[in-house]
Amino acid sequence: MTDAQETAADLRTTTGGGPPDDVDVPSDGQPIPLLEPREGIPPVVADNDALARVIAAFAAGTGPVAVDAERASGYRYGQRAYLVQLRREGAGSALVDPVGCPDLSGLGEALSGTEWILHAATQDLPCLREIGMVPTSLFDTELAGRLAGFPRVGLGAMVESVLGYALEKGHSAVDWSTRPLPEPWLRYAALDVELLVDLRDALEKELDRQGKLEWARQEFEAIASAPPPPPRKDPWRRTSGMHKVRRRRQMAVVRELWETRDRIAQRRDVSPGKVLSDSAIVEAALAVPANVHALSALSGYGQRMGRRQLEQWMAAVDRAKALPENELPQPGATPAGPPPPRSWADKDPAAAARLAAARTAVSALAEQLNLPQENLITPDTVRRLCWEPPFHLSAASVEEALAGYGARPWQIEQVTVPLVAALEATA
Numbered sequence: 001m002t003d004a005q006e007t008a009a010d011l012r013t014t015t016g017g018g019p020p021d022d023v024d025v026p027s028d029g030q031p032i033p034l035l036e037p038r039e040g041i042p043p044v045v046a047d048n049d050a051l052a053r054v055i056a057a058f059a060a061g062t063g064p065v066a067v068d069a070e071r072a073s074g075y076r077y078g079q080r081a082y083l084v085q086l087r088r089e090g091a092g093s094a095l096v097d098p099v100g101c102p103d104l105s106g107l108g109e110a111l112s113g114t115e116w117i118l119h120a121a122t123q124d125l126p127c128l129r130e131i132g133m134v135p136t137s138l139f140d141t142e143l144a145g146r147l148a149g150f151p152r153v154g155l156g157a158m159v160e161s162v163l164g165y166a167l168e169k170g171h172s173a174v175d176w177s178t179r180p181l182p183e184p185w186l187r188y189a190a191l192d193v194e195l196l197v198d199l200r201d202a203l204e205k206e207l208d209r210q211g212k213l214e215w216a217r218q219e220f221e222a223i224a225s226a227p228p229p230p231p232r233k234d235p236w237r238r239t240s241g242m243h244k245v246r247r248r249r250q251m252a253v254v255r256e257l258w259e260t261r262d263r264i265a266q267r268r269d270v271s272p273g274k275v276l277s278d279s280a281i282v283e284a285a286l287a288v289p290a291n292v293h294a295l296s297a298l299s300g301y302g303q304r305m306g307r308r309q310l311e312q313w314m315a316a317v318d319r320a321k322a323l324p325e326n327e328l329p330q331p332g333a334t335p336a337g338p339p340p341p342r343s344w345a346d347k348d349p350a351a352a353a354r355l356a357a358a359r360t361a362v363s364a365l366a367e368q369l370n371l372p373q374e375n376l377i378t379p380d381t382v383r384r385l386c387w388e389p390p391f392h393l394s395a396a397s398v399e400e401a402l403a404g405y406g407a408r409p410w411q412i413e414q415v416t417v418p419l420v421a422a423l424e425a426t427a
Contacts, residue, residue, distance in 0.1 A: 031166035034159075037190040041183065042093050044083075046100030051107070054086075054094045059110040061091035064139065066117045066196035069124045070189060072177040074273070077265045081127040082176040087193040088114075095189060098131050099179070105132025112136055117200045119155045119192075121223050129228060138224050139216075141196060144203040147212050147219070149370035159195055162202045167191055210370075215410040219375075222408060237332055240278040245285050248328040252320035253285040255329055260316040276300070276313070284317055337380070338387035350426070354386040357422035365418050377415045381405040389423050398423070 045054050058065065070083040084104065087093040098104065108128075116135035118124055120142040128134070145153035152158070156167045171188040178185075207213040232238070236258035245251055258281060265272040280300025289295040292314045296302070301310060338344075344352035362382060366373040373379070384405055390397035398420050402412045 031160045031164050034165040034167055034191055034194065036187065037093055037194055039092050041186050041190055042095050044095050044097050044181065044186065046097040048101065051096065051101045051104075054091075054096065055107050055110045057091040058086060058088050058094070058107065061088035063089045064115040064117050064197060064200065065111055066193040066200075067124070067128070067133075067135075068118065068189070068192045068196075069127050070176040071127055072175050074173070074271050075175040076177050076271060077269050079127050081124075081131060083181065083189055084128070084131070084133070085189050085193045087196065089197070093190050093193060095186060099177075103132055108133035115139055117141060117196045119158075119196065121220075125223070126228070135224055138220050139200050139204075140220055140223060141199050141203060143219055143223075143375075144200075144207060144216050146375050147216050147371050148203060148206045148210060155192065158199060158203075163195055163198055165195060212371075215408075218408040218410050234329075234332075239281055241282040244282060248325075248330070249320065249323075250285040250288065251329045251331075252323050252327075253288060253317055254281055256316040256320040257281045257284060257313060260312065264312075284313065288321065289314070289317060338383050341383060344387075348387070351387050353426040354389065354423055355383065357426050358382050358386050358419055361418035361422040362415060365415065369414070377402075377407060377411050378405075381407055382419075385419065386423070393420065393423055393427065395420055 043050075045051050065086055065088040068085040069081040070085075071079050072082050073079065076082075081098045084096040084098060085093065086096070086107075096104065096107070111133075113136055116138045118135075118138060118140055121138055121140040125135075141155070141158060142153045145158050150158065150161065152161070156169055159165050159167050168188050168191060171185045174185060176185075181189075204213065207216050234255075236255045239254055239258055242254065245254055257276065261272050261276045261281070265275045268275070277300055280298070283298045283300055284295060287294070287298055289298065292307075292310050295314050295317065296305070296310055301313065338351075339347060341352075341355060344355060359382065362373055362377060366376045369376065381402060385398070385401055390401055395416050398416050399412050402416065402419075407415075
C-alpha cells in the first residue's frame with residue numbers, strides 16, 4: 001500500500017460527509033453509494049433571471065467553488081459546454097445551461113479571486129473560457145492525486161479511495177446536448193461537484209504531509225496562467241492513419257476530404273466522425289478512385305451512403321486530382337526540437353546514450369518521490385536537454401535550460417542533480 005493509499009484509508013473516517021449526514025462509513029470498508037445531492041437536484045438555470053439569482057448566490061458564498069462542465073464530444077461539432085455545474089459553501093449547487101445562457105462572463109466575474117476546484121482542469125478550461133468563465137486560481141484534484149501518488153486518479157476512484165463514497169458512473173459519455181436533460185443525467189451532473197470541496201481539502205492535507213503542497217501550487221498556477229493554445233496549423237494532418245499516406249497527391253485527397261467533412265459537420269453541428277470516418281478518408285486517399293463507382297467500393301463508402309453523398313466526396317477527390325504540382329501539400333514540416341528518439345542511435349549515438357542515462361535517472365527519482373515520471377519532468381524536456389546539452393555542463397546551466405523549456409521551480413530543484421550526473425556520466 002502506498003503512502004497515499006494509507007492516508008486515504010485514514011481520511012475516509014474523518015473527511016467528506018456526503019448525504020445523509022448521519023451515515024457512517026461501513027466497518028467493512030465498502031464505499032457508500034452516493035445516490036442523491038444533499039439538497040436534491042437543483043433546477044436547470046436556462047434564462048437570465050435565474051442566472052442573475054445564481055450569480056448573486058455564488059458571489060455571496062464562501063470558500064472555494066467546485067466547477068465542472070459537460071460536453072457532447074462524439075455527438076456535436078467542437079468542444080462547447082452543454083452544462084456547467086457549480087457548488088460553493090453558502091450557495092449550494094447550481095446547474096447552468098450554456099445553451100439558454102451562452103454568456104456566463106457575469107458568473108465568471110462574480111467568482112474572480114475565488115479558488116476554483118476542477119478535476120482534470122485542462123479538459124474543461126477551454127470550453128469554460130468560450131462562455132466567459134476563466135479562473136484566476138485553481139485546485140486540480142486529478143493533478144493533486146497524481147502528485148500525491150494515487151494509482152487511480154479518475155474522479156470516481158478518488159472520491160471512493162479518499163472519501164469513502166461511490167459515485168454513479170453511467171452518464172459520462174452521453175449526448176449532453178440533449179434537451180431537456182433527463183433527470184438521471186442531472187443527478188449525475190450535480191453529484192460530480194457534490195464532494196469536490198471535501199476532496200480538495202483531503203488532498204491538500206495529503207500533499208502537505210508529503211511535502212508536495214508547494215509543488216502542486218506551482219502546477220496549478222501554471223495551468224491558471226497559461227494562455228489559450230494557438231489554432232493548430234494544418235489540422236487535417238492529424239487524421240488517424242495519416243502515416244500510411246506518403247505521396248503528395250494522396251495528401252491532397254486527405255486535405256480536400258477533411259476540409260469538406262469539416263464544413264459539413266460544422267453546418268450540421270455534428271461530430272465530424274459521424275459525417276465521414278478518418279479511416280474512410282485515408283482509404284480514398286490511398287486508392288485515389290477514378291469515379292463514384294470506384295469510390296463506392298471502398299470501405300466507409302458502402303451501401304448505406306446515398307448517391308448524393310458519394311458525389312460530394314468524389315468531387316473532393318477530383319479537386320485534389322486536378323491540383324497543379326505546385327499546389328500540392330508538402331510533406332509535414334519537421335517539428336521543432338529533437339527528432340524521434342528511435343532514430344537517435346543512428347543520428348547521434350552520444351545523444352542516445354545521454355537520453356538513456358537521463359531516463360533511468362528520472363525514473364528512479366520518480367519512483368522515490370512516488371509520482372508519475374511525466375509529472376516530475378516532461379519527456380519532451382528531457383529529450384531536448386539530452387539532444388542539445390549545455391556547452392559548459394553545470395548545475396546552473398542545466399537549471400537555466402530546464403527553465404527555458406518551461407519546467408517549474410520545484411521540478412528544476414528535484415531533477416537538476418540527477419540529470420547533471422547522468423549527462424556527466426555519458427560525456
